[in-house]
Amino acid sequence: IxxxxxxxxxxxxxxxxxxxxxxxxxxxxxxxxxxxxxxxxxxxxxxxxxxxxxxxxxxxxxxxxxxxxxxxxxxxxxxxxxxxxxxxxxxxxxxxxxxxxxxxxxxxxxxxxMEGTPPELSVDEIKEALEALDGIENVHHIHVWELDEHHRALEAHVVIGEARSMEELESLKATVKTYLEEHFSIRHSTLEMESSGENCESKNQSSCQ
Incomplete structure (x- = not known):
């Protein structure tokens, strides 16, 4: 320039x-x-x-x-x-x-x-798709960005419907990560799993960090 x-x-x-x-x-x-x-x-x-x-x-x-x-x-x-x-x-x-x-x-x-959302991706579409998966009630605090021109990243809070064992949580988390990679080419994701009664969104918006 x-x-x-x-x-x-x-x-x-x-x-x-x-x-x-x-x-x-x-x-x-x-x-x-x-x-x-x-x-x-x-x-x-x-x-x-x-x-x-x-x-x-x-x-x-x-x-x-x-x-x-x-x-x-x-x-x-x-x-x-x-x-x-x-x-x-x-x-x-x-x-x-x-x-x-x-x-x-x-x-x-x-x-x-600036870690902006890639123009070809929609946060609302990702949220809707994840909430349609079995065992997930709500997804909030979603941030999607590009690490470089080939790698996308996501962080989100995932609310599950009922208490689960550690093995079940890890299995659900793996399912979500695989879905993100296959459908949105997001290979790096950080997911915070929350129970329906203890999620930060329902208790206090300011705690969703």
Missing amino acids: LVGLYLVYEAVRRIFEPEPLLGGWIMAAAGVALVVDVVTAWLLWSMSKGSLNVKAAFLHNLTDAGASVAVLLGGAAIYWLDWTWVDPVITLIIAGYILYMSSGMLKKTSRIL
Whole structure:
């Protein structure tokens, strides 16, 4: 984002303070950069779907490749047509694209850092699904978040209908964890089991922590 904003600043400055440009050198530099960007993007393509970091690197190289093409065409226009105004215009286009792509990546990264609920999951849907399982009366204090782009986590208080032995509680807890993983891809869950008469929600909301 900072790079995009800097490019906007430079483009605006060049509109009001034009500088002499060498179209031939611009084309040569853009051509070399294009080859490097295409090769790097091709190497990252196969890995870009498995990691947010690699995807960011791939998009960065893809953006660089597109920018190199634009600069190459701009250099040709400057060299043969003496269109110096093309330089700030292309810079603004590249800056706009960088800002657009970066904003989407920043949104997803911020959600992970702030432990926000993944957009494709609904807390109400998870609550309803868990309460439909045998032996569960109520589920409250639900928090769902992403540890990274591949791992989701959940914490919740689970109210059971009747007193159970430790073995039965562990079995029910395992059932809930398996259900969460199979239906919502939540592999990390922390469950606090409560009896119907002693659950924190019915006694005191402030104790549900």
